[in-house]
Amino acid sequence: MDSFRYDDGELFGEGVRLTDLAAHVGTPTYVYSAATLTGHYDRLAAAFAPLRPLICYSVKSCSNIHVLRSLAARGCGMDVVSGGELRRARLAGVPGERIVFAGVGKTEREIADALGGSAGAHEIDDAPIAQFNVESEPEYELIASIARTMNARGVAAIRVNPAIEAGHHAYVATGAAHSKFGVPPEHARELIRRFAHEKHLSLAGIHLHLGSSIADTAPFVEAVRKALELIDALARDGVTVTALDLGGGFAADYESDTSPSYTEYAAALVPLLRERAAAGLRIILEPGRTISANAGVLLTRVLYVKLTGPKKYIVCDAGMHTLIRPALYGSFHFVWPAAVAPQHEPPRRAERLDLPGLEPCDVVGPVCESADFLARERPLPPLARGDLLAVFSAGAYGMSMASRYNSHPLPAEVLIDGSRARIIRRRESPEDLTLHEIEPEDVPF
Numbered sequence: 001m002d003s004f005r006y007d008d009g010e011l012f013g014e015g016v017r018l019t020d021l022a023a024h025v026g027t028p029t030y031v032y033s034a035a036t037l038t039g040h041y042d043r044l045a046a047a048f049a050p051l052r053p054l055i056c057y058s059v060k061s062c063s064n065i066h067v068l069r070s071l072a073a074r075g076c077g078m079d080v081v082s083g084g085e086l087r088r089a090r091l092a093g094v095p096g097e098r099i100v101f102a103g104v105g106k107t108e109r110e111i112a113d114a115l116g117g118s119a120g121a122h123e124i125d126d127a128p129i130a131q132f133n134v135e136s137e138p139e140y141e142l143i144a145s146i147a148r149t150m151n152a153r154g155v156a157a158i159r160v161n162p163a164i165e166a167g168h169h170a171y172v173a174t175g176a177a178h179s180k181f182g183v184p185p186e187h188a189r190e191l192i193r194r195f196a197h198e199k200h201l202s203l204a205g206i207h208l209h210l211g212s213s214i215a216d217t218a219p220f221v222e223a224v225r226k227a228l229e230l231i232d233a234l235a236r237d238g239v240t241v242t243a244l245d246l247g248g249g250f251a252a253d254y255e256s257d258t259s260p261s262y263t264e265y266a267a268a269l270v271p272l273l274r275e276r277a278a279a280g281l282r283i284i285l286e287p288g289r290t291i292s293a294n295a296g297v298l299l300t301r302v303l304y305v306k307l308t309g310p311k312k313y314i315v316c317d318a319g320m321h322t323l324i325r326p327a328l329y330g331s332f333h334f335v336w337p338a339a340v341a342p343q344h345e346p347p348r349r350a351e352r353l354d355l356p357g358l359e360p361c362d363v364v365g366p367v368c369e370s371a372d373f374l375a376r377e378r379p380l381p382p383l384a385r386g387d388l389l390a391v392f393s394a395g396a397y398g399m400s401m402a403s404r405y406n407s408h409p410l411p412a413e414v415l416i417d418g419s420r421a422r423i424i425r426r427r428e429s430p431e432d433l434t435l436h437e438i439e440p441e442d443v444p445f
């Protein structure tokens with residue numbers, strides 16, 4: 001699952017005791033394990049090796065460039081959804097040929113940049129990306145016209161909406177019929193027929209992304225079958241589809257052993273695609289959460305223990321501004337003290353642990369919103385001001401969705417590698433908060 005373990009009542013990330021780390025770095029802090037990140041990537045790559053896929057880690061899930069670098073060093077590509085993420089991927093040294101670009105709202109500037117048109121504006125290699133994952137016909141037309149103007153040659157896949165409901169919450173179910181993403185299969189067929197051989201933007205690929213945290217292989221199988229039907233229909237039209245991008249969506253273990261292993265996902269999907277891949281269909285995967293979620297914990301300090309009637313609130317220095325998933329999706333994160341008495345070492349990560357002396361608590365943050373909680377009615381060992389809590393499986397959509405709401409500076413990020421811990425993003429200071437609030441300047445109409 002990951003490299004965060006209790007030893008004699010103390011939580012370690014690989015070889016680093018997390019209470020020592022927090023004493024030096026402060027809280028709230030996101031802590032990542034390099035071994036977990038790269039171990040997940042390696043196991044996923046091994047499971048899908050028969051398809052020789054291009055694996056593009058989904059930058060949005062955890063986007064610190066040092067996290068990206070540790071994956072890029074193993075040959076991992078990147079899935080980006082904005083010019084900012086594209087810049088991060090390039091800064092991390094990922095070659096353009098291993099970058100795919102999705103998202104429903106690409107701007108002209110982002111498109112030109114992805115085509116290699118930053119005109120030396122950056123100090124980084126801006127080689128054209130491997131593929132645009134196009135979400136609509138107007139978007140295709142805009143990218144094609146920019147490519148024409150630049151005399152560039154882009155490659156695109158059309159995102160197909162397969163009308164499949166999947167994902168842990170309605171907000172992350174992106175393959176449902178009513179969602180804003182992609183186009184219906186019939187429209188995709190027509191677009192590929194028209195534009196597969198277009199000189200400046202060949203549209204000969206199919207992109208899928210059903211949703212996130214899909215702890216079941218069946219929706220993937222159904223989507224791949226639909227995509228293969230479309231590929232066969234296009235073959236009958238005389239058009240060869242060259243790439244099938246399956247998107248992301250594999251689940252993470254928020255509770256112990258809840259998600260299928262990579263070999264289970266691969267066992268369901270590889271047989272459907274093996275011959276196609278051997279015949280030249282390029283398979284692309286865009287995993288995010290399954291790589292990064294369990295690779296991170298969030299460390300937070302208890303500020304107050306507040307008793308209100310029958311309720312016990314554990315007020316922490318992290319909250320919805322640091323980790324929004326509980327407030328936004330009602331998501332579960334295992335929360336536990338980083339140092340506990342031997343009888344309180346958690347035997348597994350689960351919502352209800354049956355250990356002696358636990359008391360139900362709401363773990364809340366400092367933000368002025370009732371949605372500001374990390375856990376509700378959670379049985380926890382006795383806690384006091386100053387105790388350190390770990391919020392587990394917080395590597396994905398944690399720091400990347402963190403905000404400065406209520407003017408809280410963003411947390412620090414630390415990457416552990418063995419017994420070495422390195423700060424990979426310094427904690428913001430109160431001064432950082434107002435950096436861009438300049439003396440008023442007249443707008444030069």
Ligand SMILES: Cc1ncc(COP(=O)(O)O)c(C=O)c1O
Binds near residue numbers: 212287
């Ligand atoms: C197009 C696309 N690809 C990949 C992902 C990554 O999903 P996950 O983190 O569930 O693997 C997302 C997530 O929203 C996405 O929108």
